[in-house]
Amino acid sequence: MKYLITGGGTGGHIYPALAIAKEIKRKDKNAEILYVGTEKGLESELVPKEGFQFRTIRVKGMPRKINKESLIAIKELIHGINDAKKIIKDFRPNVVIGTGGYVCGPVVYMAKKKKIPALIHEQNAFPGITNKILSRYVDKVAVTFDEAKKYFKYPDRVLNTGNPIRKEILEINKEEAYKVLDIDKNIPFVLSFGGSGGQKTLNDAMYYFIKESMGKGDIQIIHVTGKRFYDEFIDRLKKDNINLNKNIRVFPYLYQIPEAINIATLVVTSSGAITLAEISAVGVPSILIPKSYTAENHQEFNARAFENKGASILVLEKDIKENTLNDIIYSVIQDKERLAQMASKSKKLGKIDASERIVELINTIVK
Structure with a gap:
């Protein structure tokens, strides 16, 4: 069977x-898969590395206001529809799957014009504009949050499958993880990171938390700044004569995030869909600081969904003051009963078989 998959722009759509x-591929080794993205998108780097056939179309994001860029975007959209039409004609897929981003628009729309079964997956609690439009045409809509269902015109087509995660997050040997990361299992361990690119507000808040925690032996911290913020963060520590030690470490990037999540007492992070899927798959309590500048402010909607279920504490960027995190973190990690309750509720939100659920849903729409 032939599967055409499309999604791009950010890792949240691509992964x-x-x-x-x-x-x-795991279920059908003979499956033919074609991934359609854009030439300049992150998918053009990631997809070929995974060994999948990759083709591109021309498309640009539509500005919120009508201006010169709007005309360019409309012109590119017309090109994109023609590109998608040609790719679909050449590949002749049995089904088309879209995971969001502007590239999905022309591909999924054209598939439905050709009467090809199609499914889209929405990662966030507040759907992106492309998926909201496409939901009117596709056969099924897979979502990660129940909160997203109300934004789609045809709720009978919507099913909560969860968000697919990397399998290695579930295969971590915790004893080995403690050794690899040099973490003492008897001392609370706080892991903080602002998504793959980092987050300035979270960095600022964690700076003060680290500053206040120096010299204390009752906490362990690994903070990941993001590569673009690392030098500035370290220079700031040096300026204030703060010398990090074994218990408090700062990295620009951490390849052992799966290990760290599995053994963390508490995670402080932004609220991207992939991060939330992974921490809930493991069942980790969290403090969520949604990035206020994301499209449609979707991270705040994600964070509120977790807060409403009792899995997380939500702190908005605008509400963060110098000592905001100090008080919240210590109040949580010193309350073992609360930690256990948050961990349990986090675990209940996790869907470790999301990929399997989505593939099963795909099979139901293929005649």
Whole structure:
């Protein structure tokens, strides 16, 4: 069978698409998979590395206001529809799967014009504009949050499958993780990171928390700044004569995030869909600081969904003061009963078989 998968722009759209592609291949080694993205998008780097056939179309994001860029975007959209039409004609897929981003628009729309079964996956609690439009045409809509259902015109087509995650997050040997990261299992361990690119507000808040925690032996901290913020963060520590030690470490990037999540007492992070899927798959309590500048402010909607279920504490960027995190973190890690309750509720939100659920849903729409 032939599967055409499309999704791009950010890792939040690309990684779920790749997880679905891998699950399709796991279940059907003879499956033919074509991934359609854009030439300049992150998908053009990630997809070929995973060994999947990759083709591109021309498309640009539509500005919120009508201006010169709007005309360019409309012109590119017309090109994109023609590109998608040609790719679909050449590949002749049995089904098309979209995971969000502007690239999905022309591809999924054209598939439905050709009467090809199609499914989209929405990662966030507040759907992106492309998926909201496409939901009117596709056969099924897979979502990660129940809160997203009300934004789609045809709720009978919507099913909560969860968000696909990398399998290694579930295969971590915790005893080995403690050794690899040099973490003492008897002392609370706080892991903080602002998504793959870092987050300035979270960095500022964690700076003060680290400053206040120096010299204390009752806490362990690993803070990941993001590569673009690392030098500035370290220079700031040096300026204030703060010398990090074994218990408090700062990194620009951490390849052992799966290990760290699995053994963390508490995670302080932004609220991207992939991060939330991973911490809930493991069942980790969290403090969420949604990035206020994301499209449609979707991270705040994600964070509120977790807060409403009792899995997380939500702190908005605008509400963060110098000592905001100090008080919250210490109040949580010193309350073992509260930690246990948050961990349990986090685990209940996790869907470790999201990829399998989505592939099963795909099979139901293919005649």
